[in-house]
Amino acid sequence: MLRLSKLTDYAVVVLARLGAEGGVQTAPGLAAGTGVAEPTVAKVLKILAHHDLVEGQRGARGGYRLMRPLRDMPLSTVIAAIEGPIALTACVDNGFGSCEAEGVCAVRGRWDPVNRAIRDALAGITIADLAGPTVHASFSAAAE
Amino acid sequence: MLRLSKLTDYAVVVLARLGAEGGVQTAPGLAAGTGVAEPTVAKVLKILAHHDLVEGQRGARGGYRLMRPLRDMPLSTVIAAIEGPIALTACVDNGFGSCEAEGVCAVRGRWDPVNRAIRDALAGITIADLAGPTVHASFSAAAE
DNA sequence: TTATACCGGACCGCTGTGGTCCTGTTTGCC
DNA sequence: GGCAAACAGGACCACAGCGGTCCGGTATAA
Ligand code: FES
Ligand code: FES
Numbered sequence: 001m002l003r004l005s006k007l008t009d010y011a012v013v014v015l016a017r018l019g020a021e022g023g024v025q026t027a028p029g030l031a032a033g034t035g036v037a038e039p040t041v042a043k044v045l046k047i048l049a050h051h052d053l054v055e056g057q058r059g060a061r062g063g064y065r066l067m068r069p070l071r072d073m074p075l076s077t078v079i080a081a082i083e084g085p086i087a088l089t090a091c092v093d094n095g096f097g098s099c100e101a102e103g104v105c106a107v108r109g110r111w112d113p114v115n116r117a118i119r120d121a122l123a124g125i126t127i128a129d130l131a132g133p134t135v136h137a138s139f140s141a142a143a144e
Numbered sequence: 145m146l147r148l149s150k151l152t153d154y155a156v157v158v159l160a161r162l163g164a165e166g167g168v169q170t171a172p173g174l175a176a177g178t179g180v181a182e183p184t185v186a187k188v189l190k191i192l193a194h195h196d197l198v199e200g201q202r203g204a205r206g207g208y209r210l211m212r213p214l215r216d217m218p219l220s221t222v223i224a225a226i227e228g229p230i231a232l233t234a235c236v237d238n239g240f241g242s243c244e245a246e247g248v249c250a251v252r253g254r255w256d257p258v259n260r261a262i263r264d265a266l267a268g269i270t271i272a273d274l275a276g277p278t279v280h281a282s283f284s285a286a287a288e
Numbered sequence: 289t290t291a292t293a294c295c296g297g298a299c300c301g302c303t304g305t306g307g308t309c310c311t312g313t314t315t316g317c318c
Numbered sequence: 319g320g321c322a323a324a325c326a327g328g329a330c331c332a333c334a335g336c337g338g339t340c341c342g343g344t345a346t347a348a
Contacts, residue, residue, distance in 0.1 A: 002223060002230050002262070004146055005336065012251055026293065039339055046295070059346025060292040075258065079146060086146050107156055110274045114219065117269065118146070121261040130254045149305065170324065183308055190326065203315020204323040 008082045010036050011044045015078065016131035018054065019070040024063040044082075051081035071128035076119055078127065086119050087111075152226045154180050155188045159222065160275035162198065163214040168207040188226075195225035215272035220263055222271065230263050231255075 017033050018025055027045055031038035045064050048054045053073065054064045080086055088111055161177050162169055171189055175182035189208050192198045197217065198208045224230055232255055 002146075002148055002227055002232065004232050007337075009251075016251055028293080037338075040337080042294080043338080049294085056294050057346090058292095058294045058344075060290090061347055062293050062345085064294085083146055088146065088148050107153075107160055107274045113273070114266070114269055117265040118262060121265045122258070125258055125261065129257070130251045151306075172324080181307075184306080186325080187307080193326085200325055201315090202313075202323095202325045204321095205316055206314080206324050208325085 004079060005083055007040075007044060007047075008079055010034075010040060011048060011078055011082055012075075012127060012130055014041055014044055015048070015053070015066070015070065015073070015127050018064065018066055019127070019131060024057060024065045026063040029063070047082055048078075051077075053078065053081060069128070070131060071126050073127045074123045075125045075127065075130065076122035079122060086122065087115050088118065148223060149227055151184075151188060151191075152223055154178075154184060155192060155222050155226055156219075156271060156274055158185055158188055159192070159197070159210070159214065159217070159271050162208065162210055163271070163275060168201060168209045170207040173207070191226055192222075195221075197222065197225060213272070214275060215270050217271045218267045219269045219271065219274065220266035223266060230266065231259050232262065 013034050013036065014030055017030055021033070025033075027042045028038055030036075030045075031041040034041065045054060045056070049056045049064070052067055055067050056062070056064050076086060157178050157180065158174055161174055165177070169177075171186045172182055174180075174189070175185040178185065189198060189200070193200045193208065196211055199211050200206070200208050220230060
């Protein structure tokens with residue numbers, strides 16, 4: 001089905017919400033705002049923080065803050081953050097020795113253009129595009 | 145990782161081989177030619193036959209035959225055959241009621257352009273492209 | 289000092305996938 | 319007419335990955 005993980009979907013939702021609200025938002029707050037279970041939201045945020053898409057501020061009155069406006073955040077980045085590198089095949093881009101049939105394999109390495117095509121398609125769409133006109137707040141609008 | 149199933153990979157390999165050899169090939173023969181385990185090849189072929197990409201001929205001297213030249217077989221078709229419809233999100237294209245958060249969800253239905261982009265990218269590449277110059281035989285070359 | 293909220297990880301049930309196998313059924317050939 | 323080859327259509331199981339939850343630790347503001 002070529003489906004990407006639910007976590008990624010949640011990530012987009014959370015990011016969209018974060019962008020719409022602006023400023024610093026707490027995980028429980030975002031959970032309430034998006035309707036996603038709170039532990040899950042926390043997990044997503046943690047992952048995103050790891051990849052410098054959001055920044056966590058600890059302590060009371062803490063929360064998460066976007067590190068980039070949503071329009072500068074291509075979808076591919078988010079996917080890569082949560083799902084890992086974008087590569088369609090098991091016999092990955094330049095990884096040799098992964099498949100035992102690579103000697104006789106006719107399509108050895110030929111997946112690269114496909115990967116590239118997908119990656120480009122994903123890089124051309126920002127979270128702002130996904131969030132759509134819902135983003136009426138804060139610095140995203142100010143930047144416009 | 146946005147990875148597609150190994151079966152799909154095998155399908156492409158088998159199809160490439162089938163196109164390279166031309167005519168009717170048996171599953172064991174293709175297994176030997178590709179280096180993929182024979183039961184797996186059989187499984188793949190059966191699925192492909194179900195979707196009218198190849199045609200199975202039963203009985204002794206039977207085998208499988210391509211129903212279309214590889215250059216008329218976009219990658220999206222093969223993927224769709226093996227993995228099912230191409231849709232990235234859990235909250236699928238027009239499927240409502242699947243997600244409990246769809247009321248508050250900010251990106252409700254916004255994945256469609258992404259899906260479309262992916263689908264287009266995948267439709268623009270044929271198996272012949274993946275098989276590359278290896279396709280030197282039969283009617284694929286004759287069509288050229 | 290205390291409450292809040294992030295941080296880092298461990299943990300488990302479930303689904304889907306990869307892979308094998310077995311029982312028909314069809315068809316060509318001896 | 320009988321036999322072997324090869325497809326058809328399942329059932330079947332082991333495994334990995336994912337979704338989702340929870341807990342102990344730490345930083346920080348009131
Ligand atoms: S299938 Fe593994 S190298 Fe081609
Ligand atoms: S996450 Fe399910 S409707 Fe948006």
